[in-house]
Amino acid sequence: MSQEHTLNPEVFPDEPEKATLEGKNKFLGFWFFLGGETVLFACLFGTYLALQGSTVGENTAENLFGLELVFIMTMLLLTSSLTSVYAMYHMKNNDFAKMQVWLGITVVLGLAFLGLEIYEFYHYITHYDFTFRSSAFGSAFYTLVGFHGGHVLFGLLWIITLMARNAKRGLNLYNAPKFYIASLYWHFIDVVWVFIFTVVYLMGKVG
């Protein structure tokens, strides 16, 4: 019974994600994890930059990429980051229903981004015959952007699972940290995309 009481206090604390020791541990541990993820993506970016020019043929970054599509994708993902901030705002106010709505919008935007990315890859493969196996540039491009896409997919499954699991019982101090770190993950994905947009697409078109 005391457990029930600690996890469902009468007054919801200001930072529900850090109100329990488990929550504090999750919060800090996840920040550390994101530090490791940063190194992971840094290595992928380094590899991509080293192999950017190794195109073996006409399928260069400049010939392939279209900034219109990528701009729409960027807007979708940036907006989804904003909506996840709204969701966390409502979580801190203990407004479960509104949090679910904003998380739902986040998921829809993420799905749209993922759909466009799949379309983009499909387009390169069918129209340009530009694949993972075409050249070292192809390998590096699909690996870097694909790793990011894989993170988006995992993040979506994660948020959907959390929303479904807690739909009936609402917020408490046990699941608040879970929602919070899922949103941290989502922000991280967004930040990585900003770098992909700059390094892969913008520099690919200009450089």
Next chain:
Amino acid sequence: MSTTIAQKRGIGSMLWDYLTTVDHKKIAVLYLLGGGFFFIIGGLEALAIRIQLIKPANDFVSAGFYNELLTMHGTTMIFLAAMPLVFALMNAVVPLQIGARDVAFPFLNSLGFWLFLFGGLLLNASWFLGGAPDAGWTAYAPLSTTSPGHGVDFYVLGLQISGAGTLIAGINFLVTIVNMRAPGMTYMRMPLFTWTTFIVSALILFAFPALTVGLFLLMFDRLFGSGFFDASMGGNSVIWEHLFWIFGHPEVYILILPAFGVFSEILPTFSRKRLFGYTAMVFATVLIGFLGFMVWAHHMFTVGLGPAANSIFAIATMAIAVPTGIKIFNWLFTMWGGSIRINSAMLWTLGFIPSFTIGGMTGVMVAAAPADYQYHDSYFIVAHFHYVIVGGVVFGIFAGLHYWWPKMFGKILDETLGKITFWTFFIGFHLTFFIQHFLGLMGMPRRYWTYGADQQLELGNVISTIGAFFMAIGAIVFIYNVIITTAKGEMVSGDPWDGRTLEWATPNPTPHYNFAQTPLVRGLDPLWIEKTEGRKGMTPAEPLGDIHMPNPSILPFIMSLGLFIAGFGFIYQIDDPRWLIVAIVGMGILLGAMFIRSVKDDHGHHIHKEDLEKGAGL
């Protein structure tokens, strides 16, 4: 009471207990068993290498098999023996040293162990499935990308899985040390072993992802037709070297810093003095960890990065000698004027100081880029890194095991056998590796399976092989010591060495919640402070109350098993796409277990105050 319970429990329930345990003390035992197992395998591989080299043009093993032996010896010793044995000590000691009841993520702690074990098993399964990896532990492309058979595929998948476990363990220790310290345990009151664990965990966090990426790229090249390291597709094999060493150099500090921590615990205890220069020791540890990321290209001096890059990396490398020197002198000054007791743990420590110093000095020699063109890929390098890895890490593990054995298992290892182990191993170690410096300077290259009779390399190699057998005898005596002590040793008190740090404040055996009341830490060497003020134990920081503990779980085992199965699928799908089904099933098991973990609430359980008073959980 606890022994009768243990006798009543069957083997089955004991096995289930260890499969599902989230208790850091039991996970330490698992790491010790797993690491010890792979240490024996790696040692047998070393003996086979030395037998092959005992005379010129020997044919004890074939050239191809020799390549597999040396690859697996290096890979096994680094990833599957040294690291888990270090993790065994960390798990056994660090939560106790900071006055915590468990680690921050007990579930992940268990997952880290099982990932390591299944990764190691997958790697070693290659012996029975068409041949082990044969491209060296560094697996340089394009040798590794073009190596026939599936050996290197097992290397890639096995290390990927066990590396994930290591990363998880690193994050776990970081959070444990930041969040779980007892009241009063400030950063500058933490014992040195906790400090080194902390820094090492940070190194793991920032170094292992580079290996993860490198292994992914190698896997994609070998199994999915990409061209990262394939020059004909525009790839660049030097990328692998960079990624490998960006991980690989911090890795050697990941191994040696915990050993430094072990010695920094043993010396104050057996000199009955506080550690000399505690602040400088902490500073040196942090500095070594930081500089460890700045020096990876000293493994690549001969690649042709140019004089500017080589100079920068050479100077950064030599700079590491400064904090390391600080440590050596602080250890010596800790003993200065102390009332010194020499036992097995101290012998390993005393043996370490000169041995490691030799390895450090050859390290500065090879750090000089122009000179390194002479040493590169010769036995001089082999001698250098065995002096630091064996003379540092292995001595540290032996010292730590002797020191903390009574804390882990309640009994003191036999001193006579311990001394026999030390002297045979110590003499054998110097016999094996000292002469290899000269073999290298005489021109004997690394990794060659044999040498000619006219090269005057025979005497040195004979001496080296004899030394290896001395080391093997030492290791066998140690295992015998463990068996004898377990069977016949007597239980000792919780503080057999008259210790200074918090781990010695728990009774023997340590209850699974470690501390009935969280201790109040009032300074460096907290237990010693209480002792000098005439108290027998720690002053509690809280009244006796209910204790919250995590629940055991089989899911970490199932997740790791899923990845293990998926590993085979990924390796063999290149022969037959139907193996992809195996990969999907394995990944399905992993993701399914993750899903269950996510949706099933796990609140842990409480040990009630009334039961604590009755002695429950002992």
